[in-house]
Amino acid sequence: MESEVTERMFSFVGGAMGPWRVLRMEAQIGQSLPWAPRVEAISSLVASCPKDAVWLLRGVTSNERYVTRAERQLLETKQPALGRPDAVHAALIPIRKSDTWWELAQDERRELFEERSEHIKTGLRYLPAIARRLHHSRDLGEEFDFLTWFEYAPEHSEAFEELVVTMRASEEWKYVSREVDIRLVRDSAA
Amino acid sequence: MESEVTERMFSFVGGAMGPWRVLRMEAQIGQSLPWAPRVEAISSLVASCPKDAVWLLRGVTSNERYVTRAERQLLETKQPALGRPDAVHAALIPIRKSDTWWELAQDERRELFEERSEHIKTGLRYLPAIARRLHHSRDLGEEFDFLTWFEYAPEHSEAFEELVVTMRASEEWKYVSREVDIRLVRDSAA
Numbered sequence: 001m002e003s004e005v006t007e008r009m010f011s012f013v014g015g016a017m018g019p020w021r022v023l024r025m026e027a028q029i030g031q032s033l034p035w036a037p038r039v040e041a042i043s044s045l046v047a048s049c050p051k052d053a054v055w056l057l058r059g060v061t062s063n064e065r066y067v068t069r070a071e072r073q074l075l076e077t078k079q080p081a082l083g084r085p086d087a088v089h090a091a092l093i094p095i096r097k098s099d100t101w102w103e104l105a106q107d108e109r110r111e112l113f114e115e116r117s118e119h120i121k122t123g124l125r126y127l128p129a130i131a132r133r134l135h136h137s138r139d140l141g142e143e144f145d146f147l148t149w150f151e152y153a154p155e156h157s158e159a160f161e162e163l164v165v166t167m168r169a170s171e172e173w174k175y176v177s178r179e180v181d182i183r184l185v186r187d188s189a190a
Numbered sequence: 191m192e193s194e195v196t197e198r199m200f201s202f203v204g205g206a207m208g209p210w211r212v213l214r215m216e217a218q219i220g221q222s223l224p225w226a227p228r229v230e231a232i233s234s235l236v237a238s239c240p241k242d243a244v245w246l247l248r249g250v251t252s253n254e255r256y257v258t259r260a261e262r263q264l265l266e267t268k269q270p271a272l273g274r275p276d277a278v279h280a281a282l283i284p285i286r287k288s289d290t291w292w293e294l295a296q297d298e299r300r301e302l303f304e305e306r307s308e309h310i311k312t313g314l315r316y317l318p319a320i321a322r323r324l325h326h327s328r329d330l331g332e333e334f335d336f337l338t339w340f341e342y343a344p345e346h347s348e349a350f351e352e353l354v355v356t357m358r359a360s361e362e363w364k365y366v367s368r369e370v371d372i373r374l375v376r377d378s379a380a
Contacts, residue, residue, distance in 0.1 A: 009331065060329045065255070067296040105259040139250045139329055141199065
C-alpha cells in the first residue's frame with residue numbers, strides 16, 4: 001500500500017539542479033516564488049527542501065473531483081502521456097484558490113468549474129498537443145492547492161499561451177488567489 | 191498558512207494513553223488493527239507512531255466531495271459540535287474503498303453515494319443525536335482512505351447501531367474493501 005501511494009506523490013524542486021531550465025517565472029496573482037534557474041521533477045515525496053534548493057512544491061495525483069464519465073471518455077481518447085521526446089517545453093503552474101471557493105458546495109464548484117468556465121472543454125481543445133498532470137496539494141498542508149505540469153512541443157507554444165489566457169479569463173479564475181507561472185525547457189533541447 | 195492547515199489535521203493514536211477507553215474493536219471488512227486499550231485524539235499531524243503506541247491513524251478535514259448546497263443547508267441546521275458533555279460514547283471507523291470506487295468518475299461516485307445509497311439522507315436522520323467529523327486520509331498515503339469519528343450520549347447507542355447497519359447495507363458499502371469499528375467511552379464517564 002505504501003508503494004502504491006508513493007507512486008502518486010510528486011515533488012518539484014527549484015534550484016541549481018535538474019533537467020528543466022527555467023525560461024521565465026512570474027506571479028500572475030499574488031506573491032511569486034523565489035527565482036530558481038532549474039527545476040527537478042521527482043516521483044516521490046521529498047521530505048524537506050534540499051539544502052541547496054530554493055523551493056520545494058509537493059502534490060499527489062488523485063481521483064477526479066469534477067469530471068463526469070462522459071467527459072472522462074472524451075479525455076481518455078485524446079490525452080497523451082508525459083515524456084514525449086518532442087515535448088521539450090514544460091510549464092509548472094502552482095495555484096491557490098480562495099477560502100470562498102473551498103466553502104462552496106460540490107454542485108456549486110462543479111457548476112463554476114465546467115458549466116460556467118468550461119475548464120474541461122477548454123483543455124480538450126488542446127489535446128493531444130498539450131500533455132498535463134494535475135497534483136493536489138491542499139490537503140498535504142502545502143502553500144499551493146494545485147500544481148499543474150504541462151508538456152508540449154515548441155510548435156505548440158502559441159496554443160499553450162491561448163489555453164492559459166482562456167483559463168485566466170474564466171469565472172473559475174476569480175477564485176484563484178495565487179498563481180505562479182513557471183516556463184521550462186528540457187536540457188537536451190537547450 | 192501553515193497554521194491554517196495544521197488546524198485541519200488530526201491524528202488518532204491507539205495505545206496505553208488517552209482519555210478514550212476502547213470498549214471493543216472489530217474488523218468489519220478485511221484486516222483489523224492491533225488491539226489497543228486506549229485512544230488519544232490529537233489535533234495535529236503526529237509525524238510517526240509514538241514508541242509505546244500500537245497504531246497511528248491520520249487524516250485531514252477538507253472540503254466536501256459530494257454534498258450539494260441544499261444538502262449542506264439541511265446539515266448545518268442540525269449537526270452538533272463535538273465535545274458535548276453528555277456525548278461520552280465515541281466510535282472511530284477507519285475505512286478503505288476499493289480501486290474500482292476510486293476509478294469511477296465524479297458523477298458515478300455521487301450517484302452511488304447519495305442517489306442509490308442515501309449516505310447524506312441517512313446521516314441526517316440521526317442528527318443532532320450523533321455528532322460526526324470526517325477525516326480524509328487517502329492522499330496522505332495512509333492505509334485507510336477515511337477516518338470517521340462519531341460522538342453520542344449513551345441513550346443514543348441503539349440509534350448509532352441502526353445508523354452503521356443501514357450504511358453497511360448500502361450499495362456504496364460494496365466498494366468498501368476494509369473497515370474497522372472501534373467503540374470508545376470517555377474516561378470521566380467510565
